Amino acid sequence: MLIIERKDEETIDRALKRYKNKHRKVGVVTELRRRKHFTKPSVTRRAEVLKAVYKKKKFGNDAL
Numbered sequence: 001m002l003i004i005e006r007k008d009e010e011t012i013d014r015a016l017k018r019y020k021n022k023h024r025k026v027g028v029v030t031e032l033r034r035r036k037h038f039t040k041p042s043v044t045r046r047a048e049v050l051k052a053v054y055k056k057k058k059f060g061n062d063a064l
Contacts, residue, residue, distance in 0.1 A: 002026065 004019045006012070023029075 002028075 002019065002022055004015055004022065006015045
């Protein structure tokens with residue numbers, strides 16, 4: 001659980017904005033979505049390979 005302590009003379013809006021930024025940086029929602037469904041390691045590896053092939057085709061050999 002993320003805890004944000006409100007600083008002196010800080011508005012609630014500013015504290016809420018700091019909380020949202022920290023929440024986004026930690027990646028809580030992203031991690032929950034990733035863990036929602038199990039993906040086999042072979043499927044994950046295949047996706048990485050396809051992504052690399054796409055990048056190589058799109059950006060050429062110099063980019064990587």
